[in-house]
Amino acid sequence: MDCATKKDFSGKSVRSIKKCGGFRMNDLEMYREQLALCDDKIIDALVERNAIIEKIMAYKETYGMPILQPAQEAKQERRLNEKLKDNKYQDEIHDVFKRILRNSKRIQARKLFSYNIVLIGFMGAGKSTISDYLSTMFDMKLVEMDQEIVEREEMSIPDIFATYGEEYFRNLETNLLKELQEGENCIISCGGGVAMREQNVVEMKKNGRVVLLTASPETIYERVKDSNDRPILNGNKNVPFITDMMEKRREKYEAAADVVIQTDNKSILEISEELISKLTELDEENV
């Protein structure tokens, strides 16, 4: 390819128009304009897509349909995989769609919850499990209080208890909870004992709705029996001990709760749906 140069009328060297790889001098400008038009189309499509997301939410609300529909999400993913399977840009396009999906989830989360969701309840009630699921489904930030404390202290909870005592651990919980009130649209999965301090409950309610998960002592026993991560239960993993401790804590849990969800024999999806509908109802009552 010969990109010959010649002088223009002012004497400046310019490339010959016809001989440069089949491109013309002004092609670059033209491509840039085409790119800008493409970007405009993408913006218009995204605005339209987001408006459709809002319509779907309104429709589900009107007809009392479940908000979370993981099967539909899986169907959409299959459709996309099929459509992109022979596309040479499939990795890049999949990456873009991942972000689009995450942002759709955020739009839903912001519309549904303008506050933090704070999960409380006895050990093994499912706080971590449900928080994790909700945070994935709505792309919401998740703070697992126990885990956060373990990371900051660089020690396991049983070691914190053994080295510094329970009071020290409880103070860490209170301080973390205070710190978390600065954010919003976050899921906070509390340690099992967090709601026992009145000061903690005041903090939770500043910027959050408190969801109490419950389960029978038998269910709790089944869920915790194979783990040694809960120092209070170590050596006490039996139904009578759990029953007794639960009864002692019950009043405080219930007093802290804005909504209560009983979790025995329910799937994670069922519990999460119940949580969303109870929180939504609560907001409607408060309007």
Ligand SMILES: Nc1ncnc2c1ncn2[C@@H]1O[C@H](COP(=O)(O)OP(=O)(O)OP(=O)(O)O)[C@@H](O)[C@H]1O
């Ligand atoms: N709805 C459920 N159905 C069946 N198993 C469940 C359910 N919810 C939680 N589990 C199981 O019970 C165990 C304890 O759950 P999880 O860790 O979520 O409880 P937790 O309330 O966070 O406990 P802790 O207060 O000790 O942190 C886990 O193994 C989890 O998989």
Ligand SMILES: O=C(O)C1=C[C@@H](O)[C@@H](O)[C@H](O)C1
């Ligand atoms: O119920 C409790 O008092 C506790 C529950 C766990 O989540 C941990 O926060 C810790 O083991 C104490």
Ligand SMILES: [Mg+2]
């Ligand atoms: Mg937990």
